[in-house]
Amino acid sequence: MSKTLSWLTLFTVLFCQAAQAQDWPQFRGPNGNGVQTKLTHPLEWGADKNIAWSVELDGGGLASPIVTGDKIFVVAAVGAPLPVSFSEGVRDMRPKRPESDVKFQVTCLNLEDGSQVWQKTLLEKRPDHPIHGSNSFATESPATDGERVFVYFAAIGIVAALDLDGNELWRQDIGSYPTGNGFGSGSSLTLGEGNVFVQCDNDDESFVVAFDAKSGEEKWRKERSGRTSWATPMFWKNDQRSELITCGSGFVTSYDPSSGEELWTMKNIGMSFSASPAADEQRIYFGNSGPRSSGPLVAVASGMTGEQEFDAKAEIENLAWSKMQAGPGMASPVVAGGYLYIPGRGILTCYDAEKGDVAFKERMPLRSMAASLWADDKHVFLIDENGTTLVIGTGPEMEIVAENEIDDLFWSTPAAAGDSLLLRGVKKLYCIRDDAKKTGN
Numbered sequence: 001m002s003k004t005l006s007w008l009t010l011f012t013v014l015f016c017q018a019a020q021a022q023d024w025p026q027f028r029g030p031n032g033n034g035v036q037t038k039l040t041h042p043l044e045w046g047a048d049k050n051i052a053w054s055v056e057l058d059g060g061g062l063a064s065p066i067v068t069g070d071k072i073f074v075v076a077a078v079g080a081p082l083p084v085s086f087s088e089g090v091r092d093m094r095p096k097r098p099e100s101d102v103k104f105q106v107t108c109l110n111l112e113d114g115s116q117v118w119q120k121t122l123l124e125k126r127p128d129h130p131i132h133g134s135n136s137f138a139t140e141s142p143a144t145d146g147e148r149v150f151v152y153f154a155a156i157g158i159v160a161a162l163d164l165d166g167n168e169l170w171r172q173d174i175g176s177y178p179t180g181n182g183f184g185s186g187s188s189l190t191l192g193e194g195n196v197f198v199q200c201d202n203d204d205e206s207f208v209v210a211f212d213a214k215s216g217e218e219k220w221r222k223e224r225s226g227r228t229s230w231a232t233p234m235f236w237k238n239d240q241r242s243e244l245i246t247c248g249s250g251f252v253t254s255y256d257p258s259s260g261e262e263l264w265t266m267k268n269i270g271m272s273f274s275a276s277p278a279a280d281e282q283r284i285y286f287g288n289s290g291p292r293s294s295g296p297l298v299a300v301a302s303g304m305t306g307e308q309e310f311d312a313k314a315e316i317e318n319l320a321w322s323k324m325q326a327g328p329g330m331a332s333p334v335v336a337g338g339y340l341y342i343p344g345r346g347i348l349t350c351y352d353a354e355k356g357d358v359a360f361k362e363r364m365p366l367r368s369m370a371a372s373l374w375a376d377d378k379h380v381f382l383i384d385e386n387g388t389t390l391v392i393g394t395g396p397e398m399e400i401v402a403e404n405e406i407d408d409l410f411w412s413t414p415a416a417a418g419d420s421l422l423l424r425g426v427k428k429l430y431c432i433r434d435d436a437k438k439t440g441n
Helices: 003-021
Strands: 051-056 066-068 071-078 102-110 116-125 148-153 158-163 168-173 190-192 195-200 206-212 218-224 234-237 242-247 252-255 262-267 283-289 294-301 306-309 319-323 334-336 339-344 347-352 358-363 379-383 388-393 399-405 415-417 420-424 428-432
Touching: 066 415, 071 148, 102 148, 116 148, 116 158, 116 168, 158 195, 190 234, 190 242, 242 283, 283 339, 294 339, 334 379, 339 379
Parallel strands: 262 306
Antiparallel strands: 051 428, 066 071, 071 102, 102 116, 148 158, 158 168, 190 195, 195 206, 206 218, 234 242, 242 252, 252 262, 283 294, 294 319, 334 339, 339 347, 347 358, 379 388, 388 399, 415 420, 420 428
């Protein structure tokens, strides 16, 4: 092989690796834990600062945008009422079904300028079950492996794969089910080892299922005893093995991602989960809290086996540490720079990730939060439903680096792709990028 060809091959490999590193391919990013190696989007933005573009979206949805290469994918339910804030208090929020059919839609946008590349309606149908006024019929975030985009609309029970040009490759109907208190669904897709994982915890027949990403063939399915839970499963590649972690209604179960074999289960973990876990290579951190009660926060070290009953006072092998009445609410936490960040009720608590010691517990200038945190080793980002984003430095002290505002309702977890940050509001999709690279609105 010539030196020229060798250098060309090396350049191509490095370029592809760099491009992939910029992707935000699923809910909470490349590893499903909200952490990117290095975030290069701006730390500051506002109505007239560092907004590269903003576009109105058809329909409503609380699903996160995802990114591969120069393409953004968003899903929406067109024809259903838009979700509203809990704090509005001006509308009847009781669970309801739409009066007519809803278009379940996938849209591809250009990352550079927000222009529409293509749009596809997977099905037009009236959902079988009602949802709460603050939820949407398109809350499950899509995922991509760089060759295909996978979507899941729990309201109609459809899981499908499209190529990057919008052509349908396969489709599976897994059924739609009633949910706890009629709130609706929320668990997003997860990818790992060539599979697409769906956690469908509901009030009728809960299960987790794995589909082959290329063919759509069902690889394995496991029935679950619990009822409705809203957490997204996590493909956890730790320092010992790969695991699929599922947080259910008061229990957490780990499966072998390739076979579905149950690796371990921990029971007696409070109530149903809304937040998904945080993780690093050594430990996974999970917990739950509701509007009127606070559940536990638990750190499990890699290598756990068997069935365990959580007891804060008992010695359980591979239980690294736990805290009572400390679990997260709706917003999923992150581990960054060796610290675990748990938001809740206007308070941010920071723990030493290894020992569980409280580094700080401080009040935040934020209101109700549903969107999950995102971070790298230097900064942690938190956005509340009113569009205020708090940027803090990682470490054992509360250091506020920036406070940013955009006027919209934000329940969707943002996507950080290279030098761009995508914030999905109820009204628009916003691209945050340095003003020097602005492409227009």
